[in-house]
Amino acid sequence: MARGSGGTVEAVETELSREQLHEIYYWLQLTREVEQVLTHLYRQNKVIGGLYRSLGQEAGAVGTAFALRRRSDGTGDVISPAIRDLGAMLMMGADAADVMKQYMAKGDGPTGGRETNVHFSDYRKGYVGLISHLGVMVEVMTGVAMSFRLRKEDRVAVVYSGDGMTSTGAFHEGLNLAAVKKLPLICVVENNMYAYSTPISRQTAAESFVAKADGYGIRGERVDGNDVIAVYEATKRAVEHARDGGGPTLLELMTYRMKGHAEHDGQKYVPAGEIEEWEARDPVVRYERWLLEGDHATEAELEAVRDRVAGEVDRAREAAEASPMPEPAAGIDDVYAGDTGWTPWTRRAPHDPHEA
Amino acid sequence: MSAKSAKGAKSAKSAKSAKKGGVVSADGPVEAEAAGGAKPDHVRQTERGEPVTVLEAIREALWEELERDPDVFILGEDIGVYGGAFKVTDGFVGHFGEDRVMDTPISEAGFTGAAAGAAHMGLRPVVEMQFMDFVSCAYEPLTNYIATSRWRKAGPLPMVIRGPVGGGVRGGPFHSQNPEMAFFHTPGLKIVYPCTARDAKGLLKAAIRDDDPVLYFEHKKMYRAPFLREVLPAEDYVVPLGEARLHREGSDLTIVTYGMMVHESQKAADTLVEEGIEVEILDLRTLMPLDEEAILESVRKTNRLLVVHEDTRTGGIAGEIAMRVSEKAFEWLDAPMLRVTALDTPVPYSPPLEDYFLPNVEDILVAARYLAGY
Numbered sequence: 001m002a003r004g005s006g007g008t009v010e011a012v013e014t015e016l017s018r019e020q021l022h023e024i025y026y027w028l029q030l031t032r033e034v035e036q037v038l039t040h041l042y043r044q045n046k047v048i049g050g051l052y053r054s055l056g057q058e059a060g061a062v063g064t065a066f067a068l069r070r071r072s073d074g075t076g077d078v079i080s081p082a083i084r085d086l087g088a089m090l091m092m093g094a095d096a097a098d099v100m101k102q103y104m105a106k107g108d109g110p111t112g113g114r115e116t117n118v119h120f121s122d123y124r125k126g127y128v129g130l131i132s133h134l135g136v137m138v139e140v141m142t143g144v145a146m147s148f149r150l151r152k153e154d155r156v157a158v159v160y161s162g163d164g165m166t167s168t169g170a171f172h173e174g175l176n177l178a179a180v181k182k183l184p185l186i187c188v189v190e191n192n193m194y195a196y197s198t199p200i201s202r203q204t205a206a207e208s209f210v211a212k213a214d215g216y217g218i219r220g221e222r223v224d225g226n227d228v229i230a231v232y233e234a235t236k237r238a239v240e241h242a243r244d245g246g247g248p249t250l251l252e253l254m255t256y257r258m259k260g261h262a263e264h265d266g267q268k269y270v271p272a273g274e275i276e277e278w279e280a281r282d283p284v285v286r287y288e289r290w291l292l293e294g295d296h297a298t299e300a301e302l303e304a305v306r307d308r309v310a311g312e313v314d315r316a317r318e319a320a321e322a323s324p325m326p327e328p329a330a331g332i333d334d335v336y337a338g339d340t341g342w343t344p345w346t347r348r349a350p351h352d353p354h355e356a
Numbered sequence: 357m358s359a360k361s362a363k364g365a366k367s368a369k370s371a372k373s374a375k376k377g378g379v380v381s382a383d384g385p386v387e388a389e390a391a392g393g394a395k396p397d398h399v400r401q402t403e404r405g406e407p408v409t410v411l412e413a414i415r416e417a418l419w420e421e422l423e424r425d426p427d428v429f430i431l432g433e434d435i436g437v438y439g440g441a442f443k444v445t446d447g448f449v450g451h452f453g454e455d456r457v458m459d460t461p462i463s464e465a466g467f468t469g470a471a472a473g474a475a476h477m478g479l480r481p482v483v484e485m486q487f488m489d490f491v492s493c494a495y496e497p498l499t500n501y502i503a504t505s506r507w508r509k510a511g512p513l514p515m516v517i518r519g520p521v522g523g524g525v526r527g528g529p530f531h532s533q534n535p536e537m538a539f540f541h542t543p544g545l546k547i548v549y550p551c552t553a554r555d556a557k558g559l560l561k562a563a564i565r566d567d568d569p570v571l572y573f574e575h576k577k578m579y580r581a582p583f584l585r586e587v588l589p590a591e592d593y594v595v596p597l598g599e600a601r602l603h604r605e606g607s608d609l610t611i612v613t614y615g616m617m618v619h620e621s622q623k624a625a626d627t628l629v630e631e632g633i634e635v636e637i638l639d640l641r642t643l644m645p646l647d648e649e650a651i652l653e654s655v656r657k658t659n660r661l662l663v664v665h666e667d668t669r670t671g672g673i674a675g676e677i678a679m680r681v682s683e684k685a686f687e688w689l690d691a692p693m694l695r696v697t698a699l700d701t702p703v704p705y706s707p708p709l710e711d712y713f714l715p716n717v718e719d720i721l722v723a724a725r726y727l728a729g730y
Contacts, residue, residue, distance in 0.1 A: 078477075111509045121510040123476060129510055133500050139466050140501065143473020143481075150429060150455050150479065157473075170496065173466025180461055335507050335543045336645070337567040353683045 014229050020066075021296050024228055026305050027062045028284050031087035033313045034096050038103055042263050046321070048105040049116055054084035056226075056258030059283035060190045061087035063231025064158065064251070067239050068092075074124040075155070077239075078144050080137040081118060082130060082160040084190065084257070089118055093125035096313060100320030107326030114331055134162075135170025138187065142174045145183035156242045158186045163203055164195025166212065175248065179216040182247035186238045189250060190225060192257035197269045213250040225253030226283040229290075256281070393450030395419075402588045411579035413553035413588060414518075415444050417560040418482065420592065422452050425480065428564060431458040431467050432484030432519075441486045442520060442579060468494035468517065472502050475513045480564060485519030488573060489533040502569045503544030516563045518572035521549075522616055522666060523698070523714055525576055528705035534615070534667040534698075536643055539571055540676075546597055547643040549573040551618040553586050555641055558595030566597060575616045575666075583619075600647035602654075606634035609660035609727050612651055612677055614640040617664045617715065624720040633728045643673060651677060652685050659690040660727045664720055669697040691730035696723050 016024075035053045042051045054061060061081065065088035068077040072093050081089045090096060101109030103117055110120035121129040128144065130137050141159035148155045165171055166189060178185040189209045193200055206212060213220025219241055223234040231253060238249035256278040260267045267275070291297035332341030345356035399419045401408045408416065421428045429452075430445060436459040439446030449457040460467040464485065471481035485491050491498070498517070505513045523532040539545050546568050550556040556574070563570040578584055603618055604625055611621045618639045625635040638654050640647065655661050661681055663674035674695035681693060696719045704710050 115508045119508070121476075123511060128473075128476060129508075131501055131504070133496055136465075136469050136497050136501050139469025139497060140473035140476070142466070143470030143475070144477055145473075146458075146470055147474045147477035147479050150474070151477075170465055170469065173461075173463035174469060176461055177463055177466045177470055181458075334509075336546070337506070337512060356683060 014233065016229070016232070018296055021291060022301060022305060024062060024066055024232070025287060025291065025297070025302065026309065027066070027087055027091050028058050028228065028287060029306055029309045030090055030096070030312065031058045031062065032284060033309050034086065034090070034099060034316070037313050037317050038100065039263065041100065041104065041317070041320075047103045049103075050262035050264065051103065052083045052117060052262050053259045054086055056278060056282060057084060057190060057192050057253075057255040058087050059228035059231055059287070060188070060225045060253045060255055061085040061089075061160070062091065063228040064088060064160075064186075064188055064235040064253075065091040066232050067235035068126075068156065068158065070126065072125050074126075075153075076126045077156045077158065078123070078126040078128060078141070079158040080128040080130055080141045080144075080160065082137075082162055082165070082190065083118065084162070084192070085160045086118060088160065089127050092127045093122065094118075094120075094127060096316035097319040097323075100316055101323050104320055104323070105325065106320065106323040107330060108323050112330060113326035133170075134165040135168030135174065138165075138171045138174030139177070140174075142178040142181075142183060142185055145178060145185040146181065148184055149181070154184075154243050156184045156186060156239050158188060160188045160190060162195055163189065163191045163193070163200050163209060164198065165189075166209055167203055175216055175218075175250070178248045179218045182245065184242035184245075185248040186235070186242060187248060187250050188235075189252045190255055191252055192225075192255045194257055194261070194270075196261040197265075199269075208252060210250060210252040216248070216250070218247055219249040220252070221249060222252040222254065225255030226281050226286065228283060228287050255283075391449070391451060391453030393447075395451060396447035398447065402590060405587060405590070407585040407587045408553055409580050409582075410550075410553045410556045410574070410584050411442065411444060413557040414560055414574060415446070416588075417557040417564075418445065419448065421482075421561060421564045422448070422456060424592075425564075427478060428480045428482065429456040429458065429474075430482045430484060431460050431471060433460055433462055433486050435459060435484050440484060442576065444484070464490050464493035465497055469497040469501065471515050471517075472497060472505070472513055475515045476511055481515045482564060483515065483517045485517060487527075487531050487533075488519040488521040488535055489530045491517060491519065491535055491571070492538065495538065498539065498545065498569070498571075499542045503542045505544075506568065507544060512567045513569050514567045516560070516570045516572055518560070518563075518574060520576040520579070521573045522575040522577055523703050523710060524616070526705060526707060526710060527576075527703070529702040532703035532710075534573070534665075536571070536573055537667055537671055537673060540644055540673065544569070545644065546570040547573070548597060548641065549575075549615045549643060550595075550641055551575070551578065551615055551639055553584055554588055555595050555601065557588055558593050559597065559641065561592075562594040562597050565594065570597070573615070577616055595641070597642045598645035598647060599641065600650035601639040601641050602636070602650075603639045604635065604637040606636035607658060608634045608636075609662060609724060610636045610638060610651075610654040610658045611662045611664055611720070611724070612638045612640065612654070613664040614643065615666055617666050620715070620717050621664055621720055623717045624724060627717075627721060628724055628728075631725070633724065635724060640673075646673075646676070646680075648680055648684075651681065655681055655685050656688045659688055660730070661689070661693045662720070662723050662727055663693070663695045664715060665695075665697050666715060667698060668700050669695070670700050672697050691727050694723050694727060696720050
């Protein structure tokens with residue numbers, strides 16, 4: 001697979017079958033197209049709040065998730081995606097229409113309009129939705145890995161982190177706990193150079209994020225995050241290490257966030273020429289070229305994948321747009337088990353404070 | 357609601373069906389998960405019909421729940437071989453093994469967040485805070501992640517965070533706090549604060565079996581207090597969350613309180629009875645859910661309300677209780693609602709300072725006499 005800038009293509013050995021290589025292409029394409037549709041919906045003011053895209057770093061989510069045991073019966077590996085890991089979530093079984101409903105705050109999406117964007121979970125399919133407080137998911141996924149240990153299951157937990165998340169106390173407490181207990185946790189640090197507007201030089205004084213693995217006494221590996229096959233192979237090694245009882249791996253993916261933090265962000269803080277430089281290393285374009293030049297796919301086969309994706313994404317958008325907004329009082333229950341909610345006396349008739 | 361029948365903690369219902377059908381056998385563990393060690397003598401007191409302290413009641417509850425349900429496990433600092441700072445889990449690790457009685461690095465946020473992850477996968481973790489003062493380090497996972505999980509459709513989080521609280525032991529500002537109200541304001545968390553051995557055991561079992569996250573507060577002054585030793589039922593029992601306990605019946609005024617202040621209020625009541633004042637004492641036992649019905653019922657009977665808590669004044673539960681009574685029983689009141697609380701400062705270390713900081717029997721007497729004569 002191509003290394004460095006996108007010009008030359010080198011053949012690398014991979015045991016993946018032709019069919020599997022095409023599947024990877026499908027997931028990359030699906031991720032990109034779902035986000036493209038979300039961008040249209042955002043510009044039509046149909047997305048409520050922010051839109052967080054993974055343009056230019058899709059290979060990280062897809063390459064890592066492809067190395068996992070993906071099942072829908074609660075026996076597979078479990079991931080916690082960060083905000084730019086839509087691809088991994090889709091691969092674990094999240095429905096593209098559900099993702100769009102979430103972004104549009106619809107009433108019949110996975111959280112019924114209570115939570116935002118990719119903040120939703122399915123434990124049988126194997127993904128745990130993040131919350132906005134960065135770092136806590138490292139702690140939570142350490143606990144997921146802990147449950148595998150207690151139940152003697154050979155499953156692996158994967159937590160995705162951006163470069164910014166590594167600065168939190170929670171990241172440290174979670175990863176240190178996993179390291180001490182030698183739990184089957186993979187911490188994927190997607191180094192896309194920016195946390196919102198803050199460049200990595202202002203995030204850490206360390207030479208790299210993978211260097212921190214030594215501090216925790218765990219395995220570390222750094223890989224070209226825009227090379228989907230390299231990401232897959234590196235994740236596979238981390239998964240084997242975890243399943244064999246070797247403990248956590250910190251996997252640093254070198255990539256780049258082509259868009260701003262969210263759609264509103266004009267990226268004025270990015271030095272001139274930087275985005276163009278990384279455009280040449282676009283992971284989807286690189287992969288297409290590698291498939292074609294290595295005779296792993298024909299142009300017609302890739303075209304068929306793109307057509308399939310286009311159809312699926314269209315149907316997802318139609319379903320999401322047709323979905324209703326939630327009823328106003330639909331958010332009051334389920335704070336506790338069996339809880340049916342509380343309505344203020346000013347919204348009940350007759351108006352009587354004794355009855356609130 | 358138990359206020360009608362609960363005198364002497366009679367509302368403690370006997371065992372609901374245990375999850376795995378495994379009521380504890382007197383012969384030892386029923387699950388094969390054990391690491392092999394024998395059940396130590398100091399968790400056999402109830403089996404032998406001997407009285408137990410509050411600490412021993414808590415220890416028995418933990419032991420029996422670990423035996424009953426293989427999904428239950430404990431994690432925290434120094435709880436394994438050392439047996440915990442207060443020796444609550446003394447002798448556990450040899451029997452249940454290091455995976456179920458898990459020592460952790462010093463990382464309250466880390467292991468509280470990890471407990472949530474384990475609970476997502478169907479386990480029932482019990483987190484020990486070495487001192488509840490340190491639960492503030494886990495405020496982030498507790499309030500943002502754990503409390504909201506069920507509501508945001510990310511699934512229930514059956515887990516317990518327990519540990520020692522309270523002043524009067526010269527622990528200084530960071531080993532004496534009553535941090536319950538920092539969590540009372542967060543929808544999704546339950547808060548339990550027992551004051552008898554019987555309730556301590558029954559409420560902890562109920563908390564572990566509950567499908568919501570529960571913060572469970574143990575006043576360290578009660579842990580080994582001889583006057584709280586009692587013989588507990590031999591059978592498996594739980595005390596339901598959300599039910600106050602009528603500690604003392606009276607007709608002249610109601611004291612709503614919890615924790616150590618139940619016992620201080622009892623002392624005041626013993627003095628007041630000689631003055632012809634009959635005080636009713638309602639022990640909340642659970643702050644969230646709050647047993648509003650029990651409070652209203654007692655206030656409608658005595659028409660006077662004093663709230664007493666060891667927690668500091670501003671933002672304490674007295675304010676919430678007074679507002680509920682104002683909304684729903686204002687017409688029944690014959691006097692202003694008053695409160696006796698700690699001062700609005702950190703907890704001081706030196707004995708004269710701490711004694712001045714804490715609410716005491718004399719404060720309760722003054723307030724009760726004022727109300728009775730109003």
